[in-house]
Amino acid sequence: MRDKVLDLIKSKDMSIPRLLLFNYKSLNITEEELVVLIYLLNTTSDLYNPKDISDDLKFELVNVLTIVSGLTEKGIININMETRGSKSSEVIDLGPLFNKLTTLVVNEEKTKDTTIFTAIENEFARALTPIEYDLINAWLDNGYTEELINEALKEAIYNNVTSLKYIDKILEAWNKKGIKTKEDVVADKKKFKERKQVKSDPFYYDWLNDEE
Numbered sequence: 001m002r003d004k005v006l007d008l009i010k011s012k013d014m015s016i017p018r019l020l021l022f023n024y025k026s027l028n029i030t031e032e033e034l035v036v037l038i039y040l041l042n043t044t045s046d047l048y049n050p051k052d053i054s055d056d057l058k059f060e061l062v063n064v065l066t067i068v069s070g071l072t073e074k075g076i077i078n079i080n081m082e083t084r085g086s087k088s089s090e091v092i093d094l095g096p097l098f099n100k101l102t103t104l105v106v107n108e109e110k111t112k113d114t115t116i117f118t119a120i121e122n123e124f125a126r127a128l129t130p131i132e133y134d135l136i137n138a139w140l141d142n143g144y145t146e147e148l149i150n151e152a153l154k155e156a157i158y159n160n161v162t163s164l165k166y167i168d169k170i171l172e173a174w175n176k177k178g179i180k181t182k183e184d185v186v187a188d189k190k191k192f193k194e195r196k197q198v199k200s201d202p203f204y205y206d207w208l209n210d211e212e
Contacts, residue, residue: 015042019101027100028074032059036067037076040092048079048090076100116146120153124162132164144171151185 016038024034039057050068054061071077078093117136121128128136139149152170156162179188 017041017101019104020097023101023104026104027076029076030070032063033067033071033076036064036071037097040077040094046092048092116149119150120164123153123157135164135168139168139171145181147182148174148180148185151182
């Protein structure tokens with residue numbers, strides 16, 4: 001069976017979704033079921049014809065019927081009756097498979113760093129959009145730590161701004177300054193405060209270094 005899967009992978013005429021190939025075991029799909037799914041994903045017709053599947057894959061017909069039944073029971077595919085023209089036919093619906101693969105992606109992205117996603121949603125008091133998820137993931141992929149993003153989030157909330165674009169500008173500014181950690185943020189704020197005090201006080205005098 002492994003050889004048959006490999007043959008399908010090597011076939012230039014076959015398209016195999018990476019998500020399915022890497023996660024079929026997580027969906028409780030067997031290797032035989034995977035072969036049939038790859039076939040169904042690449043067939044030009046959605047009509048269910050077990051005899052054609054049997055002939056093309058060189059599977060026993062009874063085996064094909066068992067495999068398709070198993071995929072249906074697992075909620076991977078549906079076999080629906082549809083009327084086309086004057087004839088009723090069994091049609092294969094791969095929608096359940098696509099829904100399960102989509103759920104895998106969403107869960108994977110959410111668990112990549114659940115804490116920061118949840119923190120932002122809590123502060124914004126709303127769910128994040130797919131585009132916002134992509135932006136946060138881009139921050140993480142570019143090396144911004146959860147800790148640093150959280151500090152930028154605090155700055156945004158302090159300024160009454162609930163926008164990822166605003167947080168993105170903060171992170172970009174910090175990156176230019178070489179700020180990488182929470183301690184760096186605190187140190188930078190301290191320096192800024194000290195500079196501001198010196199500039200705003202015309203009577204500032206360094207008493208400690210005064211020499212008569």
